[in-house]
Amino acid sequence: MAAESLINQGLEKFLQGDYPEAIALFNQALQLNPHAGDAYHQRGNAYLALGEYDQAIADFQQALTLDKNIQFDLAKALHDRGLAQFERGNHPEAFTDFQAALDYYPDFVAVYSNRGNILHILGRYEEAISDYNQAIKLNPNFAAAYHNRGNSYYAIGDYQQAITNYNQAIKLNPNFAEAYYNRGLVLSHLQDYPEAIANFNQALKLNPDDVQAYCDRGLVRYTLGEYEAAIQDYNRVLQANPTFAKAYNFRAQARQQLGDYQGAIADINILLQLNPNLADAYSDRASCRRQLGDYQGAIEDYHQALQINPNLAIAYYGRGIVREAMQNFSGAISDYTQAIEITPDFAPAYCDRANARRLLGDQQGAIKDYNQAIKLNPNLLEAYYNRGITQYSLQNFLKAIEDYTQALQLNPDSARFYSDRANAYYALQNYPEAIEDYNQAIALNPNVAEDWFNRGRSRSLLGNLKAALKDFNQALQLQPRWATAYLVRADVQRLLGDSQGAIADFRKAADLYYQEGNMQYYQQIIHLISQLEKV
Numbered sequence: 001m002a003a004e005s006l007i008n009q010g011l012e013k014f015l016q017g018d019y020p021e022a023i024a025l026f027n028q029a030l031q032l033n034p035h036a037g038d039a040y041h042q043r044g045n046a047y048l049a050l051g052e053y054d055q056a057i058a059d060f061q062q063a064l065t066l067d068k069n070i071q072f073d074l075a076k077a078l079h080d081r082g083l084a085q086f087e088r089g090n091h092p093e094a095f096t097d098f099q100a101a102l103d104y105y106p107d108f109v110a111v112y113s114n115r116g117n118i119l120h121i122l123g124r125y126e127e128a129i130s131d132y133n134q135a136i137k138l139n140p141n142f143a144a145a146y147h148n149r150g151n152s153y154y155a156i157g158d159y160q161q162a163i164t165n166y167n168q169a170i171k172l173n174p175n176f177a178e179a180y181y182n183r184g185l186v187l188s189h190l191q192d193y194p195e196a197i198a199n200f201n202q203a204l205k206l207n208p209d210d211v212q213a214y215c216d217r218g219l220v221r222y223t224l225g226e227y228e229a230a231i232q233d234y235n236r237v238l239q240a241n242p243t244f245a246k247a248y249n250f251r252a253q254a255r256q257q258l259g260d261y262q263g264a265i266a267d268i269n270i271l272l273q274l275n276p277n278l279a280d281a282y283s284d285r286a287s288c289r290r291q292l293g294d295y296q297g298a299i300e301d302y303h304q305a306l307q308i309n310p311n312l313a314i315a316y317y318g319r320g321i322v323r324e325a326m327q328n329f330s331g332a333i334s335d336y337t338q339a340i341e342i343t344p345d346f347a348p349a350y351c352d353r354a355n356a357r358r359l360l361g362d363q364q365g366a367i368k369d370y371n372q373a374i375k376l377n378p379n380l381l382e383a384y385y386n387r388g389i390t391q392y393s394l395q396n397f398l399k400a401i402e403d404y405t406q407a408l409q410l411n412p413d414s415a416r417f418y419s420d421r422a423n424a425y426y427a428l429q430n431y432p433e434a435i436e437d438y439n440q441a442i443a444l445n446p447n448v449a450e451d452w453f454n455r456g457r458s459r460s461l462l463g464n465l466k467a468a469l470k471d472f473n474q475a476l477q478l479q480p481r482w483a484t485a486y487l488v489r490a491d492v493q494r495l496l497g498d499s500q501g502a503i504a505d506f507r508k509a510a511d512l513y514y515q516e517g518n519m520q521y522y523q524q525i526i527h528l529i530s531q532l533e534k535v
Contacts, residue, residue: 003033010042019046037063041077048084075105083114091118109138113145116152125152143172147179154186162186177206181213184220193220211240215247218254227254245274252284261288279309283318290322298322313342317349324356332356347377351386358390366390381410385417392424400424415444419451422458431458449479457488465492483512487525494532503532 010025026043029036044059063077082097098115101108116131132149135142150165166183169176184199200217204210218233234251237244252267268285272278286301302319305312320335336353340346354369370387373380388403404421411417422437438455441448456471472489476482490505510525 003029003036003039006032007036007039007042010039010046014042014046014049019049022046037065037077041080044077044080044084048080048087051087054088075101075108075111078104079108079111079114082111086114086118091122094118107138109135109142109145112138113142113148116145116148120148120152120155123155125155128152141172143169143176143179146172147176147182150179151182154182159186159190175206177203177210180206181210181216184213185216188216188220193224196220209240211237211244214240215244215250218247218250222250222254222257225257227257230254231258243274245271248274249281249284252288256284256288256291259291261291264288277308279305279312279315282308283312283315286315286322287318290318290325295322295326311342313339313346313349316342317346317352320349320352320356324352324359329356329360333360345376347373347380347383350376351380351383354383354390355386358386358393363390363394379410381407384410385420388420388424392420392427395427397424397427401428413444415441415448415451418444419448419454422451422454426454426458429461431462434458435462447478449475449482449485452478453482453485453488456492460488460492465496468492469496481512483509483516483518483521486512499532503529506532 006025006029010022010029013019013022013025023043023046026039026046029039030043033039040059041063044055044063047055047059061081078097078101082094082101085091085094085097095115095118098111098118101111102115105111112131112135116128116135119125119128119131129149129152132145132152135145136149139145146165147169150162150169153159153165154162163183163186166179166186169179170183173179180199181203184196184203187193187196187199197217197220200213200220203213204217207213214233214236218230218237221227221230221233231251231254234247234254237247238251241247248267248271252264252271255261255264255267265285265288268281268288271281272285275281282301282305286298286305289295289298289301299319299322302315302322305315306319309315316335316339320332320339323329323335324332333353333356336349336356339349340353343349350369350373354366354373357363357369358366367387367390370383370390373383374387377383384403384406388400388407391397391400391403401421401424404417404424408414408417408421418437418441422434422441425431425434425437435455435458438451438458441451442455445451452471452475456468456475459465459471460468469489469492472485472492475485476489479485486505486509490502490509493499493505494502506525506529510522510529513519513521513525
């Protein structure tokens with residue numbers, strides 16, 4: 001059989017994807033004609049398809065030696081050898097081959113596109129765009145060149161141009177899965193999350209095995225708070241690749257958001273088996289253990305994280321939270337201070353250090369830290385609220401009201417904030433404002449006995465005794481063993497002329513104080529009852 005016929009048969013096998021059989025046929029052709037440059041060239045393509053780059057390069061070199069007179073064949077051999085060098089990771093050699101191919105055939109579209117790919121990998125994005133421009137100029141319907149030019153525009157931060165190029169690539173090739181995927185990445189970066197998900201969906205419809213597309217769709221879903229859906233995507237990733245470490249990390253974070261701390265710990269355990277030196281993973285596992293009340297385990301994990309990375313501010317911060325929960329306030333302050341030294345703009349660390357200082361009785365030090373936290377983050381609600389508590393404890397009631405007001409601007413649906421501001425107004429004897437805030441607190445949460453009681457006290461001090469009595473009734477319905485509430489209600493009933501009702505409440509208060517072992521109050525109330533009964 002003639003060598004030319006064997007080469008043609010080999011080409012058919014190559015097009016069918018049967019590369020070993022194609023190579024066998026090209027071998028037979030070269031046995032018949034050792035100077036058949038086309039056989040070397042095509043065998044090189046088969047080796048290239050199999051990832052056997054060294055053999056491919058050798059064959060392309062042989063083809064170049066034999067095909068000295070046909071310009072396009074020389075250019076094609078150089079281009080294909082360049083591809084093999086590219087796949088081999090020999091980018092400078094590939095670049096040289098592509099340039100030589102253009103010297104032989106300046107209108108070789110694929111060379112411009114592939115040289116652009118090398119320039120992109122080397123971070124020479126503007127030059128890559130120039131090559132893609134030339135490829136598109138020579139072939140305006142070259143979908144891959146538009147796509148790759150989109151990648152380079154994406155890399156330089158020109159997102160609109162990137163989208164425009166992906167659009168054109170998809171218009172030319174509606175089944176271009178990678179173009180949908182990359183357009184999804186750009187849209188995600190632009191925070192157009194619904195459109196990003198739509199693009200990832202289409203990419204996965206066209207290529208259901210694209211692990212990275214599942215992973216990135218999961219990240220977008222996580223950002224949108226769709227944690228269950230994100231976990232489903234990470235599950236698909238890990239089914240396909242059980243050693244994909246980042247997917248365990250992402251799934252652990254989603255599980256934490258859902259309160260599944262045990263599941264998160266299980267994922268982090270695997271992550272640490274894959275990479276035992278991930279300080280962040282130890283810190284994350286510590287956070288989960290803290291949420292489960294395993295403070296000692298959390299401390300051990302934070303310690304391990306800090307051994308690996310002594311500059312991990314979040315680990316110092318987390319360990320501070322655990323120590324504060326264990327009432328080791330001095331240790332907590334030390335950790336928060338370390339976190340602040342590493343990250344001076346760490347507003348929550350200032351806020352939590354302030355909390356620890358307040359609990360140790362250092363109110364002025366606490367206020368100083370709250371001030372810094374608010375300076376760094378003017379929307380840090382916890383800092384306003386806790387500074388308000390501190391100012392209240394120092395009897396700086398006006399300043400406390402200012403802080404509670406700031407907290408309410410950030411969260412107008414907090415019954416507790418209204419209640420605490422009402423208490424500050426009450427301390428200033430501004431009973432009408434106190435009543436307004438108790439009204440708001442009760443409207444938001446009608447199950448807090450203290451708010452009914454305090455509104456009743458405010459109303460009684462304004463002389464509105466009947467309304468006060470209703471409030472005390474409701475407070476005692478919610479908290480029926482509250483001695484002080486019986487005592488105050490008794491006094492209101494006495495003022496309203498209901499002596500029997502007053503005596504009954506005084507007796508109830510006396511009984512409760514007796515049960516509590518407060519004999520001083522018990523004796524005082526018994527004496528008061530005897531005086532009332534004489535009237």
